Amino acid sequence: xxxxxxxxxxxxxxxxxxxxxQKYKVSGDGTLLAQKPKAQDMACMICGTxxxxxxxxHEHTCYYCGAHEVSPIFCPEGHFICDSCHSKDAIAFLxxxxxxxxxxxxxxxxxxxxxxxxxxxxxxxxxxxxPAAILIAMxxxxxxxxxxxxxxxxxxxxxxxxxxxxxxxxxxxxxxCGACVGAGVAVALFVGSTPTRGPERKIAHSxxxxxxxxxxxxxxxxxxxxxxxxxxAAINLLKEDYDIDLGPAPQIHSCKYSExxxxxxxxDCPYFDSSHE
Numbered sequence: 001x002x003x004x005x006x007x008x009x010x011x012x013x014x015x016x017x018x019x020x021x022q023k024y025k026v027s028g029d030g031t032l033l034a035q036k037p038k039a040q041d042m043a044c045m046i047c048g049t050x051x052x053x054x055x056x057x058h059e060h061t062c063y064y065c066g067a068h069e070v071s072p073i074f075c076p077e078g079h080f081i082c083d084s085c086h087s088k089d090a091i092a093f094l095x096x097x098x099x100x101x102x103x104x105x106x107x108x109x110x111x112x113x114x115x116x117x118x119x120x121x122x123x124x125x126x127x128x129x130x131p132a133a134i135l136i137a138m139x140x141x142x143x144x145x146x147x148x149x150x151x152x153x154x155x156x157x158x159x160x161x162x163x164x165x166x167x168x169x170x171x172x173x174x175x176x177c178g179a180c181v182g183a184g185v186a187v188a189l190f191v192g193s194t195p196t197r198g199p200e201r202k203i204a205h206s207x208x209x210x211x212x213x214x215x216x217x218x219x220x221x222x223x224x225x226x227x228x229x230x231x232x233a234a235i236n237l238l239k240e241d242y243d244i245d246l247g248p249a250p251q252i253h254s255c256k257y258s259e260x261x262x263x264x265x266x267x268d269c270p271y272f273d274s275s276h277e
Contacts, residue, residue, distance in 0.1 A: 105247030130182025
């Protein structure tokens with residue numbers, strides 16, 4: 001299957017949504033562009049003041065642990081929370097799921113995490129969620145890696161660890177999305193990709209590429225939507241290329257979390273469910 005065909009298959013119902021929308025135009029290379037972008041932001045977890053999303057990173061001191069970290073995202077009142085403290089409890093929860101959860105489809109794992117109080121609406125913990133959900137489902141279905149070895153709790157923990165290395169705000173500051181990279185992390189562990197294994201590396205890159213293709217929606221960031229893109233790319237690649245069925249990918253108009261998101265793009269988002277309005 002060539003790359004373009006693979007991308008088209010991965011779009012599925014999402015492609016139909018954007019094709020029918022009057023709020024999008026398509027560039028010459030097929031990129032989806034929102035015609036009415038919105039300027040939105042989020043609030044400080046300490047005082048509720050709207051955060052600054054600067055174009056230049058500055059050094060800050062974490063309000064909780066005192067660690068020094070360079071980031072372009074901060075509170076104008078001087079508050080700052082480092083990525084480790086921001087996602088610490090959520091990562092611990094994912095690690096518990098890795099050891100104990102019995103779910104056999106990734107979307108169930110994702111919904112358990114997204115409804116857990118440790119998960120913030122936006123944050124770098126989502127970068128670990130995607131590989132964790134994929135690998136937990138594969139482990140519980142008894143699906144081995146390509147080399148025949150088992151997917152173990154240690155495999156899942158490694159996926160969580162790799163995702164946790166991707167900083168918050170990466171989608172806006174590095175030209176790639178951490179949750180989408182999470183799809184590549186899961187597939188890399190499944191196929192045994194390393195920097196010196198060309199074919200395996202290509203497959204892992206394909207998972208990330210397909211997720212990022214979906215993410216070219218022209219919308220402001222939403223970690224829930226990005227997680228759905230990452231899941232969709234990994235689930236579809238595993239099914240198409242390896243005949244591995246992990247259950248359904250996230251369906252359009254299925255989001256249960258829009259009321260919690262002050263930045264929700266509502267009907268511009270393929271996952272928005274208007275029945276929750």
